[in-house]
Amino acid sequence: xxxxxxxxxxxxxxxxxxxxxxxxxxxxxxxxxxxxxxxxxxxxxxxxxxxxxxxxxxxxxxxxxxxxxxxxxxxxxxxxxxxxxxxxxxxxxxxxxxxxxxxxxxxxxxxxxxxxxxxxxxxxxxxxxxxxxxxxxxxxxxxxxxxxxxxxxxxxxxxxxxxxxxxxxxxxxxxxxxxxxxxxxxxxxxxxxxxxxxxxxxxxxxxxxxxxxxxxxxxxxxxxxxxxxxxx
Amino acid sequence: xxxxxxxxxxxxxxxxxxxxxxxxxxxxxxxxxxxxxxxxxxxxxxxxxxxxxxxxxxxxxxxxxxxxxxxxxxxxxxxxxxxxxxxxxxxxxxxxxxxxxxxxxxxxxxxxxxxxxxxxxxxxxxxxxxxxxxxxxxxxxxxxxxxxxxxxxxxxxxxxxxxxxxxxxxxxxxxxxxxxxxxxxxxxxxxxxxxxxxxxxxxxxxxxxxxxxxxxxxxxxxxxxxxxxxxxxxxxxxxxxxxxxxxxxxxxxxxxxxxxxxxxxxxxxxxxxxxxxxxxxxxxxxxxxxxxxxxxxxxxxxxxxxxxxxxxxxxxxxxxxxxxxxxxxxxxxxxxxxxxxxxxxxxxxxxxxxxxxxxxxxxxxxxxxxxxxxxxxxxxxxxxxxxx
Numbered sequence: 154x155x156x157x158x159x160x161x162x163x164x165x166x167x168x169x170x171x172x173x174x175x176x177x178x179x180x181x182x183x184x185x186x187x188x189x190x191x192x193x194x195x196x197x198x199x200x201x202x203x204x205x206x207x208x209x210x211x212x213x214x215x216x217x218x219x220x221x222x223x224x225x226x227x228x229x230x231x232x233x234x235x236x237x238x239x240x241x242x243x244x245x246x247x248x249x250x251x252x253x254x255x256x257x258x259x260x261x262x263x264x265x266x267x268x269x270x271x272x273x274x275x276x277x278x279x280x281x282x283x284x285x286x287x288x289x290x291x292x293x294x295x296x297x298x299x300x301x302x303x304x305x306x307x308x309x310x311x312x313x314x315x316x317x318x319x320x321x322x323x324x325x326x327x328x329x330x331x332x333x334x335x336x337x338x339x340x341x342x343x344x345x346x347x348x349x350x351x352x353x354x355x356x357x358x359x360x361x362x363x364x365x366x367x368x369x370x371x372x373x374x375x376x377x378x379x380x381x382x383x384x385x
Numbered sequence: 386x387x388x389x390x391x392x393x394x395x396x397x398x399x400x401x402x403x404x405x406x407x408x409x410x411x412x413x414x415x416x417x418x419x420x421x422x423x424x425x426x427x428x429x430x431x432x433x434x435x436x437x438x439x440x441x442x443x444x445x446x447x448x449x450x451x452x453x454x455x456x457x458x459x460x461x462x463x464x465x466x467x468x469x470x471x472x473x474x475x476x477x478x479x480x481x482x483x484x485x486x487x488x489x490x491x492x493x494x495x496x497x498x499x500x501x502x503x504x505x506x507x508x509x510x511x512x513x514x515x516x517x518x519x520x521x522x523x524x525x526x527x528x529x530x531x532x533x534x535x536x537x538x539x540x541x542x543x544x545x546x547x548x549x550x551x552x553x554x555x556x557x558x559x560x561x562x563x564x565x566x567x568x569x570x571x572x573x574x575x576x577x578x579x580x581x582x583x584x585x586x587x588x589x590x591x592x593x594x595x596x597x598x599x600x601x602x603x604x605x606x607x608x609x610x611x612x613x614x615x616x617x618x619x620x621x622x623x624x625x626x627x628x629x630x631x632x633x634x635x636x637x638x639x640x641x642x643x644x645x646x647x648x649x650x651x652x653x654x655x656x657x658x659x660x661x662x663x664x665x666x667x668x669x670x671x672x673x674x675x676x677x678x679x680x681x682x683x684x685x686x687x688x689x690x691x692x693x694x695x696x697x698x699x700x701x702x703x704x705x706x707x708x709x710x711x712x713x714x715x716x717x718x719x720x721x722x723x724x725x726x727x728x729x730x731x732x733x734x735x736x737x738x739x740x741x742x743x744x745x746x747x748x749x750x751x752x753x754x755x756x757x758x759x760x761x762x763x764x765x766x767x768x769x770x771x772x773x
Binding site: 211214216217236237240241243244245247249251255257259260264267268269270271272316 | 387388390391394395398673674677678679680681682683684685687764765766769
């Protein structure tokens with residue numbers, strides 16, 4: 154995937170390895186990965202369970218730290234940041250979409266979407282405007298006051314996407330965003346992600362094991378046993 | 386605002402658990418409040434004591450008697466303006482369970498010595514005129530339904546025999562901690578005369594003298610002068626200012642008071658454990674949500690604020706419910722204690738309310754510490770991987 158002609162890479166990984174210790178045995182999850190992701194890319198990373206897809210996504214999000222190597226995302230080298238600085242950085246640059254939606258059940262759809270904005274200096278009115286815009290974008294403007302338990306799985310995930318984009322992050326990371334959805338809802342979410350990439354120019358990295366989902370991305374890369382398959 | 390909403394909704398998320406936790410805390414606050422009332426009651430006399438009253442008792446023991454003859458010698462000591470004396474007058478009404486505080490007082494000096502007594506002039510004169518008359522506090526009158534003119538049949542314990550006293554006055558007290566409104570006062574002379582036939586060896590003896598100092602007199606000098614007057618006599622005296630005398634009684638109950646203080650501390654510990662348990666359960670259940678929040682960019686301090694806020698809300702809820710219960714409970718408590726030996730004031734002071742609230746705030750903070758530390762140490766990944 155490394156393309157010398159590319160400008161403005163949003164993600165740049167250099168010799169990244171990640172090793173876990175399980176029962177006294179060292180398990181290599183990521184093996185010496187080096188690649189860049191240019192701005193505005195919609196990339197799908199595929200691979201079987203345990204191939205290291207989610208670990209790679211978490212490393213890019215600053216949720217997990219590599220054992221060695223450097224990770225530069227949105228112009229910031231992540232491996233030197235403290236937990237607090239990492240959280241601050243993540244609030245500015247990363248929108249994260251979870252497989253299991255992970256909405257806060259005691260907050261309404263609008264309040265869930267507003268949550269990341271609590272970390273900004275926006276006024277109440279500005280926050281409300283951002284929330285409305287995000288929910289309108291995902292087609293849930295009429296469900297603002299519904300609690301997660303009052304929404305279908307597909308709608309919950311759309312709220313999750315709205316929450317990921319509401320603070321206008323540099324990049325959206327989606328971990329199996331359609332893994333818990335039926336075909337129709339999954340298509341809706343993938344269409345939404347493709348629109349965000351196409352119309353708003355968002356850089357999106359999606360991890361999936363579903364080939365149909367991956368087909369919606371501009372680029373597909375396979376991760377096998379910790380190694381990223383390079384384009385032929 | 387979003388975080389505040391989240392804190393409030395998290396607090397009420399499990400209504401049954403919340404109700405039980407607040408109920409548990411309220412019971413602790415109630416018990417703590419009642420203990421404080423008891424302690425306040427013990428100390429109220431010390432605070433309320435008059436500056437110009439000196440108490441003189443037997444140097445060896447309060448239970449030993451002093452000769453009546455000391456009265457004249459006390460009266461001429463420089464700085465002494467008035468000398469009053471009295472005895473305990475132990476009685477039972479109907480049966481032993483219906484006893485109350487009763488005292489035989491020299492009525493000629495009683496009202497001047499204790500201006501705390503609020504009584505109509507007519508009742509005061511009626512009492513002074515009737516040697517078989519007695520004065521009762523309004524709480525005692527209310528307890529047994531006694532009214533002016535009623536004849537009260539009593540069985541003497543310190544002064545053997547049956548007594549029939551006529552209620553000539555029902556008083557209120559400006560200062561119930563000193564002049565209890567659940568007590569009875571009768572003529573010392575009448576009690577003394579009965580002793581001539583029932584216990585002749587105890588005639589003309591008093592339990593205590595109360596010397597009122599003259600304006601401008603130095604109480605310390607007068608105290609020293611009184612005890613010096615009776616030094617090396619067969620009944621030496623111990624004289625103290627009223628405040629010191631009452632404080633001495635409180636100090637003698639020191640072990641009991643210490644135990645009550647310890648008990649208060651234990652109760653607060655129980656409250657903290659109740660809250661820690663509830664919070665720990667809540668935080669464990671929401672660990673994944675906290676992981677999600679960290680993913681969104683929230684920092685440990687935000688999560689600590691959420692947990693601390695929730696802990697304080699629940700603790701204050703417990704405090705408010707407990708205080709709401711404390712007011713009626715204090716009245717019931719006062720009546721129950723009145724059924725025993727004495728009737729106290731048992732008033733809930735602003736200090737008690739403040740203490741209950743302050744202690745529960747402290748409990749709220751302490752209870753939040755462990756869950757807050759856990760959340761601070763938890764990495765984002767640990768939070769996201771948690772399966773509650």
